[in-house]
Amino acid sequence: MRSCNGREYMGKRVAFIGLGRMGAAIAACVLRSGMELTVWNRTPGKCEPLRAMGASVANTPRQAAADAEVVLTSLMDDQSILDVLQGEQGVLAGLRRAYVHACLTTISPTFANGLARMHAAAGSRYVSAPVLGRPDSAAKAQLVSLLSGDSEAMESVIEVASTYSRAVRVVEGPAGSANSAKLCLNYSVVCLIETIGEAYSLAEASGVNPSLINDFYQEMFAHPALKLYGNKILSRDFHSGDGFSLTGGLKDVTLMLDAARENGVALDIGKVVLDKMRIAIERGLGDSDWSVLTEATRILRTHNLSQPAANTTTSQVSQ
Template sequence: MTHGICGLGRMGAAMAERLLAQGVDLVVWNRDPAKAAPLVAKGAKQAESPAALAAACDTVITMLYDAAAVEQVYSGPQGLLSAAPKGKLFIEMSTIGPEAILSLGQAVAAAGADLVECPVGGTIGPAREGRLLGLVGGSADAVALARPTLAHLCRRVEHAGPLGAGARLKLAVNLPLLVYWQALREAMGLVSDLSMTPEQLADLMADTSGACMAVKHRAGELAALLAGTGEPGLAFEAKGAAKDLSHMVETASAQGQAMPVTAAARDAFIAAAAGPIAGRDAMTITALDWAALRAARR
C-alpha cells in the first residue's frame, strides 16, 4: 500500500520521516518543492501536484496550516479531488475548525472517497518517534481503515465521534495550554520586582499545583527566556496559537457558549503574534513585558 503526504512543514516532514523509518512506501508533495528534497534523499518519491500524489497513493495524509490551504489542496486546480479518487482514504491531520472539516467531508464523499480527521497532540519530536496523540473523527468503517496508518504515528488514537468531533477535541486539548501562557505572562508581572533570579522563579512556577505539563518540562527554557539568555525551541508558533484560539472562540460561539478568558487570550496572542513574538514559539508571550517591568520597578 502506498501512502502520500501533502504538506511538509515541521510536522508534516516529521511525520513523513516516521513513515519512511517504518518502511512505508511514501509519496510527498509540498507547495515549495525544495522541502521535499531531504525526504526524497531518504527514499520518498516526489509528486508534481496533489492530483498526481492522489493518483499514485491508496491513503493520503494532509498536514496543512489552515482551512484555506486545505481547501486549495483538496479542491483547487490539480487538487487531490481532481484525480478521480474513488475508493481512496484521506486522513486530514491539520488543525482547522469543525465547520471546515464538515465541508471537506461532503466534498470527499461526493468524490466517492473516505475521510478521517485526525488532528494531533504533540510536536516534532513525538511525531518523529510515533508518539503523537491522535484525535479522530469519522465513521467507524473509515476509522478502522485509517488505524494501521495512525498506529505508525500515534501512541494513542482516540475516536471522538463523527467528522467534526476530532476538530473540537483538538481545540479543547490546546485551549488550557494557550490560556496558561498568557496567564503565566500576567503572573510574572506580579513578581517582576522581586530579587529572585529567573531560574528560581521558573523552577518555583514549575513546582506549583497550577503549572501545566509544558512548563514543568520546559522550565529551563522559561528561565533562559526570562533572563534574556536563550530562545525556546519552536514547538508551537505564536501565529498558530492565535489561529487556534480564534477557532476555539468561534466554535464556542456557534454553540452558544461564552468564553471570556479564551477570548482575552486570543486577543493577546493576535496582537503579540503580529509584532514582538512573530515567528517565535507561543511560550515567548510569557516574557513579553518582563524585562521592561523589571527595569521599571528597580
C-alpha cells in the first residue's frame, strides 16, 4: 500500500494505453500510487520513461489488458479507440469477464454508448471517464474526472481516477452522460478563448494596448486556466508544450456541434470557432495550443476578409 494525493491505495492491477502528453502524465500518477501498471503505446519508445519508473510494457493491447482489473485508454479519437479494442490483439480479446475499460478521451456521447454496448456483448464493463485539465495539471494529480456508465464498475474506476484527480464526479445516466458534460464544459472554455482573442484584436485595431484589457481579465478570471489563456493570447505565445493542440480542439468542437445538432440546439458561437480553427490550421498552426484559433481574427483583418459563413470550407477561405 502507498499514499498518493492524500489517499491510500492497494495494489490494483491497471493497464494504460495511449501515452501522449496527457496519457503519460496520468499513467505516472497511477504508478506512483502503488498500483501495478502495464502500459502499451503505438510508438514503443514512449513507454520507456514509465518502464524506468517500474511499469511493465506490453507488446500488444491484448497483452496489456490480460491481467488488468481496469484498462485506461487515452487516445485521440473514435477510430484510434476501436483500433486498440478490436481484433485478435485488441483489448476486448484480452480483458477478463466483468473487468473494466475506462475511456479518458473526449468522444461523442453516441460513441460512448456504443462502447458500452460493445463491452456488454463481450462480457466486460465500460465507464466513460473524460478528464478536465491540462497535462501539467495531470502531472500534479489535479485533474477533474467525470464518470458515467456501468454502476457495478464505478467503484474500481473511482479508485483509479482518484490517483490523478483532485475531484471525481459521477454523472448520472448512461455512459455518454459524462461525455455530454465534458463537451458542455469544453464549449464554455473554447468560446471564452475566442471572445478574449476578439477583444484583444478590437483593442489593437482601436489603438488601445490589449494589456489593459488583460489586466481586467486577470482580476475577473478566478480559475488559473482562464488567466493562462488570457496571457497566452495577449503574448501570442501558442507553443503547444503541455497544452491542448488545435487539431485536438477541432475534433472536440466538431463533437460539440454534432451533439448540439442531434439534440436540436444551435451553438452559433461554436460554428464561428470551428471556422476560425480551420483557418488557423490552413496556415500551418494545427500543432499549436488551441488558443491559436484567435489568430484567425487577425488573419481575417490583415487580409481584409469577411468572417466565413458556418458552412464555408477552409479551402474556400484560403483562395
